[in-house]
Amino acid sequence: xxxxxxIVTFLSDYGLEDEFVGVCRxxxxxxxxxxxxxxxxxxxxxxxxxxxxxILQQSLPFLPDSVHLAVVDPTVGSGRRAIAIETGWGEYFVxxxxxxxxxxxxxxxxxxxxxxxxxxxxxxxxxxxxxxxxDVFAPASAHIAAGVDPAELGAELxxxxxxxxxxxxxxxxxxxxHAEVLQVDxxxxxxxxxxxxxxxxxxxxxxxxxxxxxxxxRLNLNVGGSYSDVEQGEFLLVEDSYRYLSLSVNxxxxxxxxxxxxxxxxxxxxxSG
Amino acid sequence: xxxxxxIVTFLSDYGLEDEFVGVCRxxxxxxxxxxxxxxxxxxxxxxxxxxxxxILQQSLPFLPDSVHLAVVDPTVGSGRRAIAIETGWGEYFVxxxxxxxxxxxxxxxxxxxxxxxxxxxxxxxxxxxxxxxxDVFAPASAHIAAGVDPAELGAELxxxxxxxxxxxxxxxxxxxxHAEVLQVDxxxxxxxxxxxxxxxxxxxxxxxxxxxxxxxxRLNLNVGGSYSDVEQGEFLLVEDSYRYLSLSVNxxxxxxxxxxxxxxxxxxxxxSG
Amino acid sequence: xxxxxxIVTFLSDYGLEDEFVGVCRxxxxxxxxxxxxxxxxxxxxxxxxxxxxxILQQSLPFLPDSVHLAVVDPTVGSGRRAIAIETGWGEYFVxxxxxxxxxxxxxxxxxxxxxxxxxxxxxxxxxxxxxxxxDVFAPASAHIAAGVDPAELGAELxxxxxxxxxxxxxxxxxxxxHAEVLQVDxxxxxxxxxxxxxxxxxxxxxxxxxxxxxxxxRLNLNVGGSYSDVEQGEFLLVEDSYRYLSLSVNxxxxxxxxxxxxxxxxxxxxxSG
Numbered sequence: 001x002x003x004x005x006x007i008v009t010f011l012s013d014y015g016l017e018d019e020f021v022g023v024c025r026x027x028x029x030x031x032x033x034x035x036x037x038x039x040x041x042x043x044x045x046x047x048x049x050x051x052x053x054x055i056l057q058q059s060l061p062f063l064p065d066s067v068h069l070a071v072v073d074p075t076v077g078s079g080r081r082a083i084a085i086e087t088g089w090g091e092y093f094v095x096x097x098x099x100x101x102x103x104x105x106x107x108x109x110x111x112x113x114x115x116x117x118x119x120x121x122x123x124x125x126x127x128x129x130x131x132x133x134x135d136v137f138a139p140a141s142a143h144i145a146a147g148v149d150p151a152e153l154g155a156e157l158x159x160x161x162x163x164x165x166x167x168x169x170x171x172x173x174x175x176x177x178h179a180e181v182l183q184v185d186x187x188x189x190x191x192x193x194x195x196x197x198x199x200x201x202x203x204x205x206x207x208x209x210x211x212x213x214x215x216x217x218r219l220n221l222n223v224g225g226s227y228s229d230v231e232q233g234e235f236l237l238v239e240d241s242y243r244y245l246s247l248s249v250n251x252x253x254x255x256x257x258x259x260x261x262x263x264x265x266x267x268x269x270x271x272s273g
Numbered sequence: 274x275x276x277x278x279x280i281v282t283f284l285s286d287y288g289l290e291d292e293f294v295g296v297c298r299x300x301x302x303x304x305x306x307x308x309x310x311x312x313x314x315x316x317x318x319x320x321x322x323x324x325x326x327x328i329l330q331q332s333l334p335f336l337p338d339s340v341h342l343a344v345v346d347p348t349v350g351s352g353r354r355a356i357a358i359e360t361g362w363g364e365y366f367v368x369x370x371x372x373x374x375x376x377x378x379x380x381x382x383x384x385x386x387x388x389x390x391x392x393x394x395x396x397x398x399x400x401x402x403x404x405x406x407x408d409v410f411a412p413a414s415a416h417i418a419a420g421v422d423p424a425e426l427g428a429e430l431x432x433x434x435x436x437x438x439x440x441x442x443x444x445x446x447x448x449x450x451h452a453e454v455l456q457v458d459x460x461x462x463x464x465x466x467x468x469x470x471x472x473x474x475x476x477x478x479x480x481x482x483x484x485x486x487x488x489x490x491r492l493n494l495n496v497g498g499s500y501s502d503v504e505q506g507e508f509l510l511v512e513d514s515y516r517y518l519s520l521s522v523n524x525x526x527x528x529x530x531x532x533x534x535x536x537x538x539x540x541x542x543x544x545s546g
Numbered sequence: 547x548x549x550x551x552x553i554v555t556f557l558s559d560y561g562l563e564d565e566f567v568g569v570c571r572x573x574x575x576x577x578x579x580x581x582x583x584x585x586x587x588x589x590x591x592x593x594x595x596x597x598x599x600x601i602l603q604q605s606l607p608f609l610p611d612s613v614h615l616a617v618v619d620p621t622v623g624s625g626r627r628a629i630a631i632e633t634g635w636g637e638y639f640v641x642x643x644x645x646x647x648x649x650x651x652x653x654x655x656x657x658x659x660x661x662x663x664x665x666x667x668x669x670x671x672x673x674x675x676x677x678x679x680x681d682v683f684a685p686a687s688a689h690i691a692a693g694v695d696p697a698e699l700g701a702e703l704x705x706x707x708x709x710x711x712x713x714x715x716x717x718x719x720x721x722x723x724h725a726e727v728l729q730v731d732x733x734x735x736x737x738x739x740x741x742x743x744x745x746x747x748x749x750x751x752x753x754x755x756x757x758x759x760x761x762x763x764r765l766n767l768n769v770g771g772s773y774s775d776v777e778q779g780e781f782l783l784v785e786d787s788y789r790y791l792s793l794s795v796n797x798x799x800x801x802x803x804x805x806x807x808x809x810x811x812x813x814x815x816x817x818s819g
Contacts, residue, residue, distance in 0.1 A: 077499025
């Protein structure tokens with residue numbers, strides 16, 4: 001049984017421009033009228049499983065122990081499986097078997113068991129081949145939040161058979177690190193796949209200044225604890241609230257100034273100025 | 274009495290860029306603090322009654338039987354009436370008398386009775402002439418969800434006197450169908466006002482390939498069951514989750530590639546290649 | 547004790563493009579699983595304290611008497627204080643001590659007492675220096691909504707020591723008023739910091755036509771009660787739903803046509819045509 005019955009968190013790449021998310025909410029409330037739905041983020045980059053997996057994993061420590069519905073589903077309708085995961089900490093993850101759920105489940109005590117979602121008694125029929133958030137994942141989530149055991153939804157699967165994805169890790173080359181922008185927030189902060197401890201791999205852990213090369217720019221900048229550690233309009237590297245390093249501008253938009261985006265390479269090394 | 278007391282679904286063209294929707298939510302929760310509000314879609318094309326009517330009708334089967342608040346209101350303040358409809362299936366629709374609510378109400382067992390919303394005891398005073406979502410429709414919806422009978426809100430109206438709109442239907446010309454894009458979703462899929470059965474009107478029901486002319490493009494494409502029935506980047510016609518045909522690109526954005534949008538004409542006929 | 551326990555309203559400049567708002571929701575529901583969160587507006591102009599203060603104050607009359615969480619926080623991490631205000635009408639405001647909360651609190655019976663938020667027993671530890679909406683303001687709001695007295699969160703502060711901001715007021719010059727666009731809504735309506743009564747300061751209160759100079763344009767237009775008082779596509783000044791004058795176009799987008807935006811100067815005087 002889920003620890004917080006009656007709560008479903010919901011993350012997707014459906015956007016808020018149309019009724020997709022609203023219809024999924026409706027489907028869940030039809031099944032469980034007292035359900036509380038927490039929208040985490042519906043602006044995952046379109047069909048970008050990796051981006052969805054990163055945000056789900058990052059957000060998880062701040063969410064109630066509950067049922068987590070996540071849909072980024074570029075191969076919907078092609079036969080990929082629908083799954084419900086129970087974790088070591090007693091949380092549930094519902095979504096497509098494409099790797100999206102795994103990093104978050106690993107952060108929740110690991111996968112204890114996983115069931116395929118196939119029993120149409122719990123789903124909307126006919127199941128469309130283009131919108132299974134509505135027809136499969138939303139109803140399955142609502143039923144689990146209402147107390148249904150995932151074993152009722154379908155056969156148990158082998159954990160080793162689940163699809164997995166790779167989250168890129170910064171790597172060392174000579175005296176610098178090749179990092180990547182994981183995501184850009186509304187303020188234009190560029191979150192790198194790099195924390196302060198990893199700087200130690202190239203002997204830069206205690207440095208106050210570093211050099212970052214990104215999208216044709218070469219920046220020598222301060223490493224700070226908050227945006228206001230530098231003057232307005234200046235670049236800095238700051239430890240963000242998830243303990244990643246973020247390439248930011250105090251009261252400015254780093255992404256716009258550098259024309260950088262999720263996936264941009266950032267080479268971090270010793271400062272030359 | 275409404276079947277799911279305490280639930281209001283909410284659709285509008287207010288957008289989420291400012292506080293309009295939030296203020297309507299606040300008004301409803303002031304009246305009924307335990308209310309559950311389900312946001313369906315607030316990005317209806319600005320002042321486009323027809324678009325709102327289509328989305329409301331399409332979404333309805335997936336929503337709890339409850340009170341449905343819908344506001345697309347280009348003639349606010351001009352004297353158009355505010356109405357509350359009770360349907361044959363015991364659902365309620367609240368909004369302006371401009372045709373917005375009718376297709377959905379027709380899908381809910383038809384209109385059983387309709388009342389004008391005039392009794393200021395249930396509304397916010399003074400009623401502004403520019404934001405009646407806040408002053409009229411939101412409070413009326415909250416009161417009905419809390420158990421107030423629509424008859425308390427104002428006089429009964431004749432059903433035949435309600436304003437109506439026309440939802441465009443695809444029409445036959447020679448061996449092809451003149452269809453129209455009903456809406457574009459976040460992924461750039463172009464939903465046509467055309468289902469598979471209608472293809473039979475021009476003898477194309479069983480065809481695997483069709484020709485579509487749209488915005489100066491002439492496409493010969495597959496008719497598929499899911500996006501992945503064609504190669505990545507290829508166009509196809511796919512039955513969408515509402516059983517309309519959608520002009521789509523597997524893992525791509527059909528609207529962007531064709532510069533098409535809601536209202537674009539799409540001529541569907543036999544394939545020439 | 548708050549009048550409507552279990553409700554938090556939430557306004558911010560976090561946007562809905564990423565998971566910031568969702569994570570704050572999660573934090574609150576972890577603390578108080580039965581909490582109702584009302585999203586007012588998360589698209590406050592980035593880091594624009596004044597814009598946030600105006601929207602919060604305008605929205606307040608339409609919200610339940612409850613805990614109001616507001617975050618526009620350009621100096622996060624720099625040592626600015628976190629505060630919880632109790633007002634004369636028994637409402638609570640939680641946010642940064644940068645002036646954001648003051649106009650709304652003044653509209654709620656004034657500030658009765660204010661406490662700094664410092665006791666980490668009620669907050670997320672470690673407190674990040676970049677995302678205190680998540681670590682400080684959201685948890686403090688949830689605790690107050692659940693019945694915790696602000697005095698438990700930290701030391702009482704002197705009301706006179708709080709940071710304040712200035713909301714611009716239209717000013718008289720000769721026979722005209724220098725006003726400013728407070729905000730632009732989704733429909734392109736330009737809300738001025740000017741109500742009808744203030745027109746009396748230059749003897750224009752009863753005028754049916756006025757001249758407005760804005761962004762290089764000189765408009766002679768009607769003063770109306772609703773958009774439809776002028777022909778489609780025509781400009782007018784209309785009293786908006788907050789009783790400010792709004793420079794609008796019937797069924798059109800005034801902001802786009804005038805290239806005006808929040809902060810644009812609008813000089814309002816007697817009509818010359």
